[in-house]
Amino acid sequence: MNTGCLTIKELTDAVGGGITPRMVRHYHQLGLLPQPVRSPSNYRLYTEKDVIRLQRIVALKQQGFQLNHIQQILEVEPEADTTKTLMAQLQKQYRAVMQQISQLRQTASALEGLLGRDQHCQNTQAEVLAQLKLLEVETQTGLGGLEQLWSGLDAEIHTHPEAFAESLQRLLPDLSERSEIEQHLISQLVLACGDVSLVSFVKLSKDAIAASRQALSANCQIVVDIPTVAAALDNTRLVHLGCPVETLIDNPHITTATEAELAFWEQQKWREKLQQLTTGCIVVIGYAPSVLVEICEAINNQQIQPALVIGMPIGFSHAPAAKRLLLQQPIPFITVEGTVGGGLLAATALNALVESLIEKPDCHCYLSR
Structure with a gap:
């Protein structure tokens, strides 16, 4: 050529x-x-x-x-002043994009308010849809009528509990090409944050489900970054599976991403502890981006070999970069691309995997052991 x-x-x-x-x-x-x-x-x-x-x-x-x-x-040219001007322009455009997202989110919320209604609300929902076609909103009276329509629809929430599965069936995109366990995991993540758009950002390696089931069945160790994540785990099932939980940064006063990130950087003992992770463990990172970065480095250097890494730290620069590193690793992983994450999402991902292996016991007698 x-x-x-x-x-x-x-x-x-x-x-x-x-x-x-x-x-x-x-x-x-x-x-x-x-x-x-x-x-x-x-x-x-x-x-x-x-x-x-x-x-x-x-x-x-x-x-x-x-x-x-x-x-x-x-x-843009590489001169400092031109770069500064470009950054100001991009910041202005970012704010405009965020405003558009906010407007779209309002539209999505209105649609979810209709589509997410369960069967018990169908009659009232049909009435609302019919009246919306006739609604005139140019006057204050019209706006008041719109509020009355929503109030009538919302009144149904007092008659029965919310049917989450039924709502998700209407709102989620087509997941039929994914396994049943994967569909359940994604559904639980959406329920944990209330954002259906999360679906397109959830990434699983092709062997993540099989690797997690094998490790959990073998009584693997669960390693989390901070106590907040450990508190959100389904300890009932984990105990019955015989999977002990270990907290990497085991300081009960550390409860936020900011505190976790600083603690990991300031105290070498947490990095040394990370190097000693048990082979075949499942690592769950919900807050500190630098912990996930260090895990990826240790995997690359063949210092540790976890069975699965659930990497969902929070952050606006390090977290997306850490997740991109995880996507390149040769080990099974589950992550959420971008800045979105948190201990609840990370714990929810593990809980969904655990739930696929064992029915939740009615008895909590293990607590007294």
Whole structure:
């Protein structure tokens, strides 16, 4: 292939990533890609420089950047003052994106308020939908009528408990290609945070379910980052399975991500303790990003060999990076991409796996042992 003279088809083949000639022409219209020279037959001709430029666009787009953001990033010069200006522009655009998310979240909440209703609410729901078509909201009277409609629908909550499974059936995307255990795990994570959009961010290695079941059945050790995570575990089932729980940063005063992160950095003993994790254990990280980073490093250096890592720390820079490191590990894992996480989500993931192995006992006599 002559990289000095590529047709548009050869350009897209060289870049890959799902890029099509139509997308390239669109990037020309937006100014993301410079207009190429033309052959005598009026074909667009591209150079290696165009290949590199398009690869950068694809890479940034895959990371979640919008095209207008990408254009500003690619055009900025490396001088400090220009970079500062770019950061201010990106911050302004971030705020605009967050406002759009907030508006979409309000729309989603309204739809969930209708779609999430169980069978007991169907009659009232039908009445509300019928009246919404006729509702005039231009006046204060109309707005009051809307509030009355929701109040009528909400009145049904006093007549029966919420049917979570029925609501999820209407709201969750199609998960039929996933195993039954995986579907249950994802459903429990959604219930733990109340956000259906979480589904697209949950990542499991293909062997995560099988590895967890094998380890739990073998009475593996459960290692959590701080006591808050340990408190959220289903200790009833874990005791019956014979799986002891060990807290890495075992200071009862440490209850937040900030405290966990600082403690791990300031006290070498926690890092040394991490190096001594039992082979075949299940590690559950719900708060400190640096703990997950250190675990990934120790796995790479073959210092530890857990059966499964549930990595869901909280944070805005280190946490997403730590999760990306986890995705590259050769061991089974479960994580939630991005900044979202927390001890409740991490514990919920393990609890869902444990639940698939053992019915919850009615007897709590083990507490007195």
